[in-house]
Amino acid sequence: MNTNDSAATRYTTLTSDSIHELEIKRSRFITYLFRVETEAAARAHIAALRKSHFDARHHCSAFILGPDRIVQRSNDDGEPSGTAGIPMLDALAKREMPDASVLSDVLAVVVRYFGGIKLGAGGLVRAYSDAVSSGLDHAPLHLRQRLRIFAFTASHAQAARYENELRAAGYQVEPTEWQAQHAIVRIGIPDTEQAAQELHTHIATLTSGAATLNSTNTQWVDLI
Known part of the structure; x- marks a missing residue:
């Protein structure tokens, strides 16, 4: 869905x-x-x-x-x-x-x-x-939440570190796309304006302003 x-x-x-x-x-x-x-x-x-x-x-x-x-x-x-x-x-x-x-x-x-x-x-x-x-x-029951998916590109060397730090900060990290020249890191957040603003601030700090964060789509995700 x-x-x-x-x-x-x-x-x-x-x-x-x-x-x-x-x-x-x-x-x-x-x-x-x-x-x-x-x-x-x-x-x-x-x-x-x-x-x-x-x-x-x-x-x-x-x-x-x-x-x-x-x-x-x-x-x-x-x-x-x-x-x-x-x-x-x-x-x-x-x-x-x-x-x-x-x-x-x-x-x-x-x-x-x-x-x-x-x-x-x-x-x-x-x-x-x-x-x-x-x-x-x-x-057995679990929460299902609509998340807005954001993505940014990173070097292969940095992508795994970004994933780990985002998870440690409590973010839902979606599967990273590993391309020939770089990786595309994806993050799912609650579909609210406040959550989006907080993520932009976090990514700017995490990447020292090097990453450009783009909204891609929304999807329902099982939070198990």
Whole structure:
């Protein structure tokens, strides 16, 4: 995703897919969490779980997509209306992160094997909400941030030193391009004017004014 048409500059997503199971009054609630970036990918996962858990009573789902979380969908899959998909979506949408970012690009599918005891509408809402919340408690998460990429040229002899000093100063150093005559050092910073000004000052000091810093593009980067 290389775009700058989003107002959001960061969000939290899954580091890897995750599975977690709860048993509530003999019913099994198996929560699958996937990182997805398109509706097509989300629906492909749901379809695959319908096949692999063909004997389950329900395959309820909810997903949120995009930095601005514009796409939000849910499905009760046969449970009473509003007792599964919406509580699952709420568990995703209202998830609180330590850094105050929001959760996105996440699909939750809860596969339910009915245990013979009816939970009632309130019980179902709690069960599906708890299933997703508990799944998130056990899932690996990380921050994804939109960075503006800046670049400058340096001699081969100096480029590696600049990389090390920039990392030591806390900057996100992107892969350097090693060309025949020189190297192109790339740095990613938060897409704000203040961060850009601070980087210009830092590079001027680091290179004694020898480097010309140019803005290249913006891109979303996983900060793992």
